[in-house]
Amino acid sequence: MNPLETTLGKVTGLFTVAIVVIAALLAYFDDPEPVKYNSMAEDMETLEENFRQQNKSCFILGASGETGRRLLQELLERNIFSKITLIGRRQLTLEGQAHENLVQEVVDFEKLDDYAAAFQGHDVGYCCLGTTRAKAGADGFVRVDHDYVLKSAELAKTGGCTQFHLESSRGADKNSNFLYLKVKGQVEADIEALGFDRYAIYRPGVLLVDRQEKRPAEWLARTFFSACSAVGSTSMSVPIQEVAKAMVSNTLLRPEQKTEILENKAIASLGKSAGK
Numbered sequence: 001m002n003p004l005e006t007t008l009g010k011v012t013g014l015f016t017v018a019i020v021v022i023a024a025l026l027a028y029f030d031d032p033e034p035v036k037y038n039s040m041a042e043d044m045e046t047l048e049e050n051f052r053q054q055n056k057s058c059f060i061l062g063a064s065g066e067t068g069r070r071l072l073q074e075l076l077e078r079n080i081f082s083k084i085t086l087i088g089r090r091q092l093t094l095e096g097q098a099h100e101n102l103v104q105e106v107v108d109f110e111k112l113d114d115y116a117a118a119f120q121g122h123d124v125g126y127c128c129l130g131t132t133r134a135k136a137g138a139d140g141f142v143r144v145d146h147d148y149v150l151k152s153a154e155l156a157k158t159g160g161c162t163q164f165h166l167e168s169s170r171g172a173d174k175n176s177n178f179l180y181l182k183v184k185g186q187v188e189a190d191i192e193a194l195g196f197d198r199y200a201i202y203r204p205g206v207l208l209v210d211r212q213e214k215r216p217a218e219w220l221a222r223t224f225f226s227a228c229s230a231v232g233s234t235s236m237s238v239p240i241q242e243v244a245k246a247m248v249s250n251t252l253l254r255p256e257q258k259t260e261i262l263e264n265k266a267i268a269s270l271g272k273s274a275g276k
């Protein structure tokens with residue numbers, strides 16, 4: 001073995017040891033006990049069929065984003081709604097997703113009251129909307145991730161929606177000193193106060209996805225946490241398709257609580273076990 005190969009071997013070995021140690025540390029800060037369900041024993045296909053029979057409709061906010069796109073795909077494949085409405089700021093070209101029960105509503109999020117009709121008559125609402133501080137600045141981030149999301153939830157509730165599913169973030173906490181976590185926690189709490197019959201909050205860690213848009217910091221985090229998940233740590237990151245599967249499967253389940261919080265580990269486990 002030449003000196004370069006020896007050095008490379010040592011570096012790889014050290015990197016692997018570092019990842020294993022960090023994964024063990026992360027496991028120490030593991031997620032709390034997952035949500036308890038009344039309906040987990042029934043098989044998913046029976047739950048889907050029962051739900052389908054009820055001819056319910058839903059809307060998705062953020063269907064053009066990474067999670068929203070996969071959520072839409074999952075909903076179309078499992079065909080549990082008689083109507084799906086995509087509410088967004090632009091018309092989407094949905095190649096290969098032509099569906100007679102798929103409707104698009106283009107709205108101006110700065111004047112949502114003018115678009116109240118778009119939010120009327122849905123049973124279930126899914127929200128995967130969000131931006132970043134880097135993209136929108138601090139005020140813009142609050143406007144999108146808090147104000148747009150809360151206003152949409154209010155209009156949906158007024159329009160008859162009974163179930164709301166919010167994609168939030170790991171660590172969301174309205175008392176946090178970090179803007180991102182504070183805003184996520186605040187919007188979670190403000191929506192809870194609206195009193196939906198059922199409210200599910202999803203708190204994924206780093207979303208594992210080949211993102212179309214370039215986000216260097218997120219790329220670094222993804223690379224790191226992908227390596228951690230490969231050695232068994234499941235509380236800090238989750239493949240994005242598992243988030244989408246978990247959101248759909250969870251819609252069919254009956255939680256013991258009116259408001260439920262699914263931390264990263266619970267999302268991964270539901271996404272793996274309950275999805276097709």
Ligand SMILES: NC(=O)c1ccc[n+]([C@@H]2O[C@H](COP(=O)([O-])OP(=O)(O)OC[C@H]3O[C@@H](n4cnc5c(N)ncnc54)[C@H](OP(=O)(O)O)[C@@H]3O)[C@@H](O)[C@H]2O)c1
Nearest residue numbers: 062063064065066067089128129130131168169205206207
């Ligand atoms: N990235 C992560 O690792 C991570 C981890 C935990 C939680 N989350 C949270 O999970 C949620 C979904 O994340 P994602 O990565 O799937 O989202 P994404 O790919 O960034 O997509 C965001 C969605 O929000 C819409 N949006 C953004 N700015 C908007 C604006 N000013 N007005 C109207 N719509 C706007 C986008 O519409 P356009 O396509 O029109 O821009 C898109 O549909 C977000 O709330 C995010 O904070 C992300």
